Amino acid sequence: MSCVSAKCELIAFTSATPKPILQGVNSSDSNARSAHPLAELRRGEAAVVSGLAEVAGFEDGHGSGAVVLARLRDLGFVAGAHCEVIAKMWPVGDPMVVRVGGSTFALRRAEAAAVQVTRLEREPATQTALAPKNTSAALA
Amino acid sequence: MDAPVSTPSLRIALIGVPNCGKTALFNRLTGSRQKVANYPGVTVERREGERAALDGRVLRILDLPGTYSLSPTTLDEAITRDVLLGRVADAPAPELVVCVVDAVHLPIGLRLALEVKRLGLPMVLALNRMDVVARRGVHIDMARLASELGVPVLPTIAVKRGGADALIEAIQPARWEHRRSIAAPAWHDATAEDAEQTQSDLRGLLAAVGYAAPKESHWMARFDAVLLHPVLGLVVLIAVMFVMFQAVFSWAEAPMNWIDGGMAWLGELTAANLPEGPLSSLLVNGIIGGAGAVLVFLPQILILFLFILALEDSCYLPRAAYLLDRMMGGVGLSGRAFIPLLSSFACAIPGIMAARSIPGWRDRLTTIMIAPLMTCSARLPVYALLIGALIPATAVGPFNLQGLVMFSLYVAGIVAALAVAWVMKHFAGVRQYSPLMLELPDYQWPHAGNLLLGLWERVKIFLSRVGGIILALMIVLWFLSTYPAPPDGATGPPIQYSFAGRLGAVLEYIFAPIGFNWQISIALVPGMAAREVAVGALGTVYAMSAAGDDVAGQLEPVIAATWSLATACSLLAWYVFAPQCLSTLAVVKRETNSWRYPIIMAAYLFALAYVASFITYRAVGALA
Numbered sequence: 002m003s004c005v006s007a008k009c010e011l012i013a014f015t016s017a018t019p020k021p022i023l024q025g026v027n028s029s030d031s032n033a034r035s036a037h038p039l040a041e042l043r044r045g046e047a048a049v050v051s052g053l054a055e056v057a058g059f060e061d062g063h064g065s066g067a068v069v070l071a072r073l074r075d076l077g078f079v080a081g082a083h084c085e086v087i088a089k090m091w092p093v094g095d096p097m098v099v100r101v102g103g104s105t106f107a108l109r110r111a112e113a114a115a116v117q118v119t120r121l122e123r124e125p126a127t128q129t130a131l132a133p134k135n136t137s138a139a140l141a
Numbered sequence: 142m143d144a145p146v147s148t149p150s151l152r153i154a155l156i157g158v159p160n161c162g163k164t165a166l167f168n169r170l171t172g173s174r175q176k177v178a179n180y181p182g183v184t185v186e187r188r189e190g191e192r193a194a195l196d197g198r199v200l201r202i203l204d205l206p207g208t209y210s211l212s213p214t215t216l217d218e219a220i221t222r223d224v225l226l227g228r229v230a231d232a233p234a235p236e237l238v239v240c241v242v243d244a245v246h247l248p249i250g251l252r253l254a255l256e257v258k259r260l261g262l263p264m265v266l267a268l269n270r271m272d273v274v275a276r277r278g279v280h281i282d283m284a285r286l287a288s289e290l291g292v293p294v295l296p297t298i299a300v301k302r303g304g305a306d307a308l309i310e311a312i313q314p315a316r317w318e319h320r321r322s323i324a325a326p327a328w329h330d331a332t333a334e335d336a337e338q339t340q341s342d343l344r345g346l347l348a349a350v351g352y353a354a355p356k357e358s359h360w361m362a363r364f365d366a367v368l369l370h371p372v373l374g375l376v377v378l379i380a381v382m383f384v385m386f387q388a389v390f391s392w393a394e395a396p397m398n399w400i401d402g403g404m405a406w407l408g409e410l411t412a413a414n415l416p417e418g419p420l421s422s423l424l425v426n427g428i429i430g431g432a433g434a435v436l437v438f439l440p441q442i443l444i445l446f447l448f449i450l451a452l453e454d455s456c457y458l459p460r461a462a463y464l465l466d467r468m469m470g471g472v473g474l475s476g477r478a479f480i481p482l483l484s485s486f487a488c489a490i491p492g493i494m495a496a497r498s499i500p501g502w503r504d505r506l507t508t509i510m511i512a513p514l515m516t517c518s519a520r521l522p523v524y525a526l527l528i529g530a531l532i533p534a535t536a537v538g539p540f541n542l543q544g545l546v547m548f549s550l551y552v553a554g555i556v557a558a559l560a561v562a563w564v565m566k567h568f569a570g571v572r573q574y575s576p577l578m579l580e581l582p583d584y585q586w587p588h589a590g591n592l593l594l595g596l597w598e599r600v601k602i603f604l605s606r607v608g609g610i611i612l613a614l615m616i617v618l619w620f621l622s623t624y625p626a627p628p629d630g631a632t633g634p635p636i637q638y639s640f641a642g643r644l645g646a647v648l649e650y651i652f653a654p655i656g657f658n659w660q661i662s663i664a665l666v667p668g669m670a671a672r673e674v675a676v677g678a679l680g681t682v683y684a685m686s687a688a689g690d691d692v693a694g695q696l697e698p699v700i701a702a703t704w705s706l707a708t709a710c711s712l713l714a715w716y717v718f719a720p721q722c723l724s725t726l727a728v729v730k731r732e733t734n735s736w737r738y739p740i741i742m743a744a745y746l747f748a749l750a751y752v753a754s755f756i757t758y759r760a761v762g763a764l765a
Contacts, residue, residue: 066574068212068214068500068576069574069576069578071210071212071331071336072209072210072212072214072576072578073578074336074340075209075210075212075249075252075336076209076249076578076580077248077249077252079340081344083354087362087365087369088365088366088369088370088463089371090371090463090464090466090467091371091372095466095467096463096466096467096476096577098365098369098463098581100357102246102248102249102354103245103246103247103248103249103354103355104246104248104249104580105357105365105580105581105582106578106579106580106581107459107462107463107466107476107577107578107579107580107581108577108578109466109576109577109578111574112576112577112578
């Protein structure tokens with residue numbers, strides 16, 4: 002089900018995304034209306050990763066920011082990956098639990114903020130509830 | 142038939158991401174024929190084992206620490222990379238790499254496999270948990286995977302008997318001999334382009350083999366909804382910890398009584414059948430009385446380890462780390478520190494070594510420095526003895542007062558640890574960001590075989606301690622407290638005239654302000670080598686100072702009769718803090734690679750212990 006809706010997203014929207022800093026991501030692969038940090042997603046929300054971006058929060062000056070980004074990438078947070086927020090700790094979702102590529106990870110807020118994602122509309126979503134369903138019917 | 146002249150064995154290394162079933166596979170391959178690198182004197186923690194290959198030669202199998210990537214973020218991961226590259230002094234590069242990949246989480250494991258393959262070492266890929274992935278309706282085209290990857294791919298089910306047969310068939314030394322690489326593996330640090338290349342290779346592979354991520358199973362999602370909940374999850378965590386510590390006391394009671402009874406019987410039997418003299422005294426007072434007093438605590442230690450192993454095996458611990466990350470962050474610790482700190486409740490040494498999985502030197506150092514404040518199992522004998530002797534077993538609500546006192550001692554250690562961490566956070570200067578990024582693996586039932594193997598390891602270590610260092614110390618102590626014999630016409634108990642008695646008299650000057658008598662002062666000395674020895678030492682000292690023929694097993698009533706409550710409480714407080722274990726300090730020296738930190742640790746722990754005991758002694762004395 003979620004795969005189908007992911008496909009609709011890919012077909013339905015073909016506008017360009019802002020270029021992420023770290024990776025030379027092919028923006029046409031990861032269509033989106035706008036990119037958000039993963040940290041902003043609510044529990045239960047699903048999204049497609051569009052890329053990784055440098056953020057503040059790894060304050061140290063030893064280059065561990067790059068280490069964090071490289072490890073996020075190795076864990077599967079790469080453009081096109083489908084992810085879903087499983088849990089968020091009170092009060093501000095630090096840390097949070099995210100499922101990506103079939104594996105589940107606990108990420109701090111600062112780490113999740115480095116992952117740029119595009120929200121996937123879920124079936125009971127607000128105003129576009131019908132649109133994805135129609136598209137998937139057309140696909141089938 | 143004819144003995145092979147050339148090198149008869151094949152060095153194999155198992156590599157894989159954490160929680161891919163690599164260690165279970167290692168156990169499946171080697172059974173109990175494994176050496177787990179023991180604490181002092183080893184520079185690299187290694188699990189190594191042997192098994193006979195189908196062609197009769199020997200496979201020497203190394204279980205490398207799990208890693209997500211060859212670009213390390215922790216010391217553990219760096220060790221894995223360095224062993225593969227042949228950079229570790231006494232661990233030559235493997236002749237065959239078995240890359241273990243969890244079929245359920247194919248992408249993350251396959252990405253590592255691609256990275257390893259680039260090193261150019263001979264390699265096979267063990268696709269583990271094929272049964273689970275089939276149940277979840279995901280098909281993986283293994284033939285295609287093997288041809289695309291260019292290495293043999295073998296299905297394994299590490300937790301099932303016979304689940305490694307295909308792998309064993311494939312790793313016969315004769316088949317790999319000609320592939321032995323001569324040159325060291327090619328290596329350069331992965332660049333962004335390398336990473337991009339690996340990712341696109343990975344995408345191609347996953348598409349070729351027809352992999353689609355399986356949905357999280359329904360019951361797992363249900364479990365996570367509760368166990369990861371900000372409130373319910375914490376409630377469950379506290380309940381689990383509480384049950385664990387209560388179980389250590391209630392379940393262990395019966396087997397402890399059996400061991401105690403057995404030791405007393407053995408002592409009486411020995412005393413009855415040997416002529417009175419030095420030999421009888423050595424056997425009854427020194428060996429049976431001393432070592433036996435420690436042996437009694439084996440059941441408690443095993444129950445504690447059983448819980449920790451089961452929690453580890455069920456993959457609950459990373460979830461606890463997630464729940465606690467925010468709170469522990471308040472005192473400057475990573476949630477990741479929860480796992481090493483929990484194992485420090487069994488023993489600080491594996492705890493300190495497990496701190497290697499914490500990225501960031503500052504966080505790791507803080508975890509190492511506070512690990513000895515977690516109440517380790519070697520303190521249990523001392524606590525149990527004193528509580529049993531002086532605290533009544535009255536019921537307080539549904540709980541037992543003895544259990545509650547024990548619980549509060551554990552809490553005291555934890556609170557002190559958090560306070561020390563907080564102090565270190567505020568005085569330790571610039572901190573390096575230490576990421577969490579922790580995988581929460583699928584829940585699984587603890588595997589009985591793995592639990593038994595883990596417990597067996599603990600039994601072996603404990604018994605070899607009792608039979609080795611503890612026994613030796615008991616004999617030395619027996620000698621010191623027996624000789625020289627008292628002069629004719631002496632009135633006091635004979636031990637007062639012995640070497641130990643004189644030493645105790647000197648130490649008493651230092652320890653009198655915190656309420657320790659000379660017997661305790663003596664017992665603290667061998668207790669430096671191993672905390673639990675203090676109990677045996679008290680057993681020996683009191684047995685030697687008794688006029689009649691009181692033997693082992695009689696320590697509790699003696700303490701109840703001769704110690705004040707203030708003294709006992711003061712000793713309990715001392716044991717919460719004191720750095721009474723030289724092997725812990727040795728392992729800190731090794732892990733931090735400097736004398737500075739073990740010295741700082743010993744100093745601060747001694748100071749804390751003395752102050753805490755002083756306050757406790759005065760406070761309880763004033764109240765009583």
